[in-house]
Amino acid sequence: MLLLLPYRVDALEDRRPWANHLLLACLVAVHAVLLARGQGLPEALVLRGWSPAGLLGSMFLHADWWHLIGNLVFLWVFGNAVASRLGNLVFLALFLGAGVAASAFHVLLSDAPAVGASGAINGVVGAYLVLFPRTRVSMLWVVLYRGGTIRVQSAWLLGSWFCLDLLGALLGAPGIAYLSHVGGFASGFLLAALLARAGRVRFEAFERPLFRGPGEPAPAGPPEARPGRAALPSPPRPAPSPPPAPSPPPAPPAGPPGEGVSITCGCGRELHLSSRFRGGRTVCPACFRELEVPRAPERARDQG
Template identity: 45%
Template sequence: MLIIPYEIETLQQERPWANWLLVAACTLTSLFFLFDAECAQALTPLVLQGFSLTGLLGNVLLHQDLIHLVGNMLFLWVFGNAICMNIGNLRYLAVFVGCTLLAGVAQVLLDGSSTVGASGAINGIVGMVLAMYPLNRVYLFWFFAIRGGSFSCQAWVIILAWFAFDVWGALGGGDMVAYWAHLGGFLGGVSIGLSGLHLGWFQLICYDNRSLLQILRKEPLEG
C-alpha cells in the first residue's frame, strides 16, 4: 500500500519561503545531477562519504532517481511548510541544517556507506511535527492495487508507524536505503522540537492541540 500525505492541520502564520527555496534547490540540483553527466561529475563532492562537511551538508541536494526526488520533495513540502510557517523562516533554515548534519553523522557512524538524498533531514522535520503537533490531524491519500482513497489521523499515529518501519529496515540490513540517516534525523528533529518548546524558541498557538512536551508534562495548552 502507498500512503501519501498532502496536508497537516495547523494555522499558517507566515509564508514558508525558506522551505520553498529548499524544495527548489533540491529539485534543480538533483535534475542536473541525474540528467547532465558533466554536472553530475562536478556535484560528486556533495555525495555523503565519510565526515566531509561538503557531503554532510550537500547530500540533501542530490537524489538517486526521479521517484526518490518526487517522494522526498512531497514530504518536504507538506511537513516542511507546516513547521516553517510556524517557527519562522530563519529558525527553520537553522533547524533543517541541524537535522541534515545529525542524519549524516548517524549514517556515517552506523552504516558507513555513501548516500544521497534529503530523507534524513526530512525525517528530522517530521520528528519536529511529532514534538510540536502530535495531536493535529494529517490528511493522506492511499493507493492499493487499483483502488485508492483518502483518510486522516492524528500525526503521532502515522509518524510512529513510519518510525517503526525505519527501525525495522535499519535492523534488517538497510536494503540500499539510508535508514540510519532517517533515524538520526528523526530523533534529532524530536529533540530539537522538544528543546525549542522548553526554551521558548518555538510557540504553539490556541489553534493547535497540545505539544508532545505538554503531554509528557501533563500540561494543558496555553491559549
C-alpha cells in the same frame, strides 16, 4: 501497487514558510542542473566517510526523479507547517542541522555511500511530531487498483513511521538509508523539543504540543481534556507574566491588533485563536471538522 502518500496536514500556519519553498526550489534546481550536465552525481558531494562536503552536500543530491519527487512531497506537506510555526531562519537551521546529524549517524554505523534529503526531511517530520502531535494528516492510499483518502492522527502516523525506520535500521535492509532516517528524525525531534521547552514556540491554548515552555499556560478548559491527561497540579505561581512575544505579528487588516478571534464549531466547541491566524484554516480539536478562521472580527462585519 501499494502507496501511502500524505498530501495535507491540519496544523495552523501563521506566516508564509518561504524558507521551505526556497529549500524545495534548491532541491529541484540542483537535480535539474546535474541532469543537464549529464555527468552523474559529483563524487565529492556523495556521503562517503567523514568529508564535510559529503556530510552537508549529500542532502541536495538525489538518485533519480522519483527519489526527488517523493522527498519533495514530504517536505512540502510537513515543512510548510514546521517552518511557519518555528520561523523561517530557525527552520533552515533545523533542516541543515538534522541533515548533517543524519549524515553523521549514517557514517558512524555504515560504510555504504548515500545521497538524498530524506535524513533532513525526517528531521522536519520529527519536529512536526513535537509541535503538532494531535493534528490530522490527510493521506492518499492506493492498494492494487483501489484507492482513497484517509486522515490519521499525526502522533500515531509519525510514531509508527519512526518505528518502521528503526526496524529497517536494526535489520539492515538494503537500498534505503534507514540509519540516516533515524538519526535525522531523532535530531529534529530533539531540536524542536528544546525550542518548545525554552518557550521559543508559540502555541494556541487548545493545541497539544508534546512540550511547552515554562511560562506558557497549560491547555485550559476541560471540554476535551481526558481524565488521564488532565493538567498536572502545578505549584501556584505568584504572578504569571505574559509569554515573551518574539516579534509582534503584523496588524491584521481589520480590528484592533492583539484581539483574538472566536469561532464556534458545528459540534458546539468554541475556539479562541490569536488574530495572527485570521484568514487561515483550522480544525476543531473536538470533532476534527475543518473550520475557516474569519478574516475580520465578526463585530466589524456586522457594522459594515
